[in-house]
Amino acid sequence: MKSMARPRHGSPNTIVIKLGTSSIVHETTHQPLLSTLSGLVETVVQLRELGHKVVLVSSGAIGVGLKRMEMASKPKSLSGKQALAAIGQGRLIALWDNLFGQLGQPIAQVLLTRGDISDRTRYLNAVNTFKELLSLGVVPIVNENDTVSVSEIKFGDNDTLSAITSSMIHADYLFLLTDVDSLYTTNPRKDPTAKRIEEVSSIATIRSQVSTTTLGSNLGTGGMETKLIAAEIATAAGVTTVITSSKDPKAIFRILEYNNALRSGRASPAPGPAADPPRAAERPPHTLFKPSPTPLRDLKAWTSHTLHPAGTVIVDGGAHHVLARRESGGRLLAAGVRGVRGAFASGQAVRIAVRRAPASAAPGGGGSDAADAHEAERAREAYLRGGETQPGTPVLPADASLASSISTIDDLLGSSVVADLGGGDTTPSVPTKTLPEEDHVVLDGGRDESEDWELEEVGRGLANYNSAQITRVKGLKSSQIAQVLGYADSEYVVENVTIRVPP
Numbered sequence: 283m284k285s286m287a288r289p290r291h292g293s294p295n296t297i298v299i300k301l302g303t304s305s306i307v308h309e310t311t312h313q314p315l316l317s318t319l320s321g322l323v324e325t326v327v328q329l330r331e332l333g334h335k336v337v338l339v340s341s342g343a344i345g346v347g348l349k350r351m352e353m354a355s356k357p358k359s360l361s362g363k364q365a366l367a368a369i370g371q372g373r374l375i376a377l378w379d380n381l382f383g384q385l386g387q388p389i390a391q392v393l394l395t396r397g398d399i400s401d402r403t404r405y406l407n408a409v410n411t412f413k414e415l416l417s418l419g420v421v422p423i424v425n426e427n428d429t430v431s432v433s434e435i436k437f438g439d440n441d442t443l444s445a446i447t448s449s450m451i452h453a454d455y456l457f458l459l460t461d462v463d464s465l466y467t468t469n470p471r472k473d474p475t476a477k478r479i480e481e482v483s484s485i486a487t488i489r490s491q492v493s494t495t496t497l498g499s500n501l502g503t504g505g506m507e508t509k510l511i512a513a514e515i516a517t518a519a520g521v522t523t524v525i526t527s528s529k530d531p532k533a534i535f536r537i538l539e540y541n542n543a544l545r546s547g548r549a550s551p552a553p554g555p556a557a558d559p560p561r562a563a564e565r566p567p568h569t570l571f572k573p574s575p576t577p578l579r580d581l582k583a584w585t586s587h588t589l590h591p592a593g594t595v596i597v598d599g600g601a602h603h604v605l606a607r608r609e610s611g612g613r614l615l616a617a618g619v620r621g622v623r624g625a626f627a628s629g630q631a632v633r634i635a636v637r638r639a640p641a642s643a644a645p646g647g648g649g650s651d652a653a654d655a656h657e658a659e660r661a662r663e664a665y666l667r668g669g670e671t672q673p674g675t676p677v678l679p680a681d682a683s684l685a686s687s688i689s690t691i692d693d694l695l696g697s698s699v700v701a702d703l704g705g706g707d708t709t710p711s712v713p714t715k716t717l718p719e720e721d722h723v724v725l726d727g728g729r730d731e732s733e734d735w736e737l738e739e740v741g742r743g744l745a746n747y748n749s750a751q752i753t754r755v756k757g758l759k760s761s762q763i764a765q766v767l768g769y770a771d772s773e774y775v776v777e778n779v780t781i782r783v784p785p
């Protein structure tokens with residue numbers, strides 16, 4: 283067995299394994315699934331013996347709490363779930379400690395909320411703690427800190443938490459162990475004709491080919507959809523992501539071996555005649571999501587996935603074009619800003635959005651390709667000049683008060699126009715429409731007062747100034763920032779921008 287999962291290229295892998303509630307407690311009796319748990323403990327200890335570093339993301343606090351209180355089903359209220367998680371988490375970690383302790387393997391409990399890592403310093407502290415634990419040979423066991431998580435700060439599901447953890451520690455693999463052995467075209471628990479998906483290179487493409495709408499167990503959170511989101515986050519950070527069954531945790535060795543063999547040309551990707559020596563390994567059932575060949579840099583991954591955007595910065599086409607290029611360094615000039623939605627502080631994450639004319643407002647589908655290219659070039663040049671002042675943009679004097687740039691309380695709070703993108707806007711008032719096939723979001727509520735345009739999120743970044751300040755310097759040259767604000771910490775209004783929807 284050990285030879286089957288020799289560390290790739292002679293170097294050990296960092297492996298995150300996530301176990302869902304449906305694999306930890308029985309769906310109806312809520313009794314712990316001891317054979318699954320013991321099998322996983324043996325697997326993790328063997329992986330450790332082979333030199334791999336392993337982090338376990340364990341759901342199950344609420345499930346264990348249900349058993350402890352002999353309750354039949356999950357309470358509906360947030361406080362009810364939080365209370366059960368508080369009851370169950372202690373017993374859950376005690377169970378893991380007991381099982382790992384039988385094999386002499388020390389563990390550590392790591393409870394995280396999104397709030398814990400939405401500050402760069404706290405994020406780096408969490409990374410350092412993981413590094414320290416792994417270098418001590420400990421297996422960190424991660425769960426969301428449900429008892430203190432509220433909707434604004436929660437990861438919401440452990441699939442996402444495991445993906446963020448994988449990206450934080452630059453894992454090589456994320457294994458999402460669940461009660462089905464793969465992603466299928468439709469829910470295999472409901473549709474016997476469902477077909478297994480073996481390998482995914484583009485999650486955007488696969489989304490249009492599979493249905494993930496039905497949930498599985500009564501205990502799980504999010505079903506397959508949250509696993510796709512997790513795969514998207516992890517693969518973007520360069521982590522190979524695998525969905526497979528928790529019933530046979532030792533399959534992890536076979537999956538590692540199979541994929542290592544595939545990389546080195548020793549296994550055939552599809553079932554068929556055995557390759558010339560050594561023999562092609564049989565493909566263990568699983569879905570493998572290939573990592574991005576150009577993973578996001580650490581800070582950008584942090585900005586894109588771990589932070590709740592606190593508001594939106596609307597940019598013009600020129601800025602969008604430039605930001606989409608690597609050479610831009612992900613830095614946004616005030617010249618490219620057309621407006622701001624929501625209230626945010628300097629240092630907070632923001633969405634980058636563009637205005638899009640609704641299809642109905644584009645007569646004849648717009649101009650010719652040549653005219654569009656010319657227009658795009660003109661916009662890029664205007665933006666790069668550091669910004670000609672946009673016609674109609676009021677240039678405020680240096681002593682202009684904050685109040686003068688805020689005409690209503692909504693300008694300050696952003697509550698009338700900011701849609702909740704599953705993120706941190708405190709007062710979501712407009713329903714969000716997601717377009718999963720393109721992985722972007724249209725802010726239905728973000729209509730400009732004077733034009734019938736929609737806002738579309740195209741990326742994320744970190745604000746260098748607060749929302750009121752960016753409102754005051756929008757459209758201006760960088761050299762004018764100090765004049766208007768009385769100081770200029772940076773010539774860029776937003777940094778670490780990741781553009782996910784190209785122009």
Ligand SMILES: Nc1ncnc2c1ncn2[C@@H]1O[C@H](COP(=O)(O)OP(=O)(O)O)[C@@H](O)[C@H]1O
Pocket residue numbers: 301302303304305459460461462464465466467468469470471492493494495496497498499501502503504505506
């Ligand atoms: N296309 C699909 N392929 C596989 N499983 C699916 C699909 N769509 C929905 N599911 C359901 O997702 C469930 C796994 O998600 P979930 O219950 O949240 O598990 P966990 O508790 O392990 O996170 C499966 O039991 C299955 O019923």
Ligand SMILES: N[C@@H](CCC(=O)OP(=O)(O)O)C(=O)O
Pocket residue numbers: 301302303304340341342343344345367425426428438439440441501502503504505
């Ligand atoms: N943090 C929760 C689990 C939330 C969750 O994502 O559950 P699951 O979909 O079963 O992985 C708990 O410990 O009960």
